[in-house]
Amino acid sequence: MANKGLLLVLSGPSGVGKGTVKSAIVKNKVFPFEYSVSMTTRKPRPGEVNGKDYYFVTEKRFKEAINQGELLEYNRYVKHYYGTPVAPVKKMLDAGNDVLLEIDVNGARKVRGKMPDGVFIFLTPPDLHTLHLRLEHRRTESEDVIMGRIRQARKEILVMQDYDYAVVNDTVANAVDHIKAIVDAEHVSVKRVIDNYRKMVRED
Numbered sequence: 001m002a003n004k005g006l007l008l009v010l011s012g013p014s015g016v017g018k019g020t021v022k023s024a025i026v027k028n029k030v031f032p033f034e035y036s037v038s039m040t041t042r043k044p045r046p047g048e049v050n051g052k053d054y055y056f057v058t059e060k061r062f063k064e065a066i067n068q069g070e071l072l073e074y075n076r077y078v079k080h081y082y083g084t085p086v087a088p089v090k091k092m093l094d095a096g097n098d099v100l101l102e103i104d105v106n107g108a109r110k111v112r113g114k115m116p117d118g119v120f121i122f123l124t125p126p127d128l129h130t131l132h133l134r135l136e137h138r139r140t141e142s143e144d145v146i147m148g149r150i151r152q153a154r155k156e157i158l159v160m161q162d163y164d165y166a167v168v169n170d171t172v173a174n175a176v177d178h179i180k181a182i183v184d185a186e187h188v189s190v191k192r193v194i195d196n197y198r199k200m201v202r203e204d
């Protein structure tokens with residue numbers, strides 16, 4: 001059986017650039033990974049595709065997913081629910097693929113509790129003013145929602161200490177380079193090599 005893939009949890013405040021950095025990694029083929037598509041009750045933004053960016057569902061369906069134990073974690077974030085379907089994540093990891101979760105800090109804390117072997121990366125803005133500007137320039141939320149997200153960001157930045165790595169997204173190229181270095185190092189961490197060795201011996 002294949003060695004298990006790495007669970008990569010990329011978290012950080014809304015607007016810091018998680019999606020942009022993830023897309024740059026994919027576009028430039030920096031390293032291979034499978035993306036965990038989240039479920040949400042928010043409405044799709046222009047250009048977002050159901051099943052690719054998110055599974056866009058009703059609140060009724062989301063609550064059913066919670067009750068059926070379909071989610072690894074979920075959170076209510078500024079008026080909407082977001083959650084990670086557990087089955088595809090486990091399947092992709094078991095197949096030996098690295099899996100990337102792009103989730104908020106509350107969700108990341110819950111994943112840490114369930115899957116402590118994950119690699120937890122906090123993407124941070126150079127400063128809060130820059131974060132505010134990025135959310136404004138993105139033009140996907142009203143000023144009201146942006147203010148809610150900035151208020152949330154002030155709290156979120158304080159939990160950076162619970163992460164394994166902090167990466168400043170000053171430029172996308174820098175952030176991508178740092179994340180690549182982290183993933184490369186994690187692949188050869190002694191803990192991971194020993195875990196895989198033990199698995200190999202058990203299967204022998």
Ligand SMILES: Nc1ncnc2c1ncn2[C@@H]1O[C@H](COP(=O)(O)OP(=O)(O)OP(=O)(O)O)[C@@H](O)[C@H]1O
Nearest residue numbers: 014015016017018019020134137138169170171172
């Ligand atoms: N390094 C950067 N320099 C300048 N602008 C950036 C940088 N990274 C991202 N941006 C811009 O900031 C905005 C927010 O980025 P993005 O949507 O990727 O954030 P996010 O963290 O995924 O947000 P959310 O959590 O709300 O989905 C986008 O308009 C993006 O183009």
Ligand SMILES: Nc1nc2c(ncn2[C@@H]2O[C@H](COP(=O)(O)O)[C@@H](O)[C@H]2O)c(=O)[nH]1
Nearest residue numbers: 014038074075077082083084102103104107
């Ligand atoms: N706890 C979770 N948070 C998630 C998940 N998917 C996305 N997110 C985070 O929600 C906010 C808002 O996202 P947006 O797409 O509306 O801008 C952002 O911080 C995302 O990272 C999830 O499955 N679980």
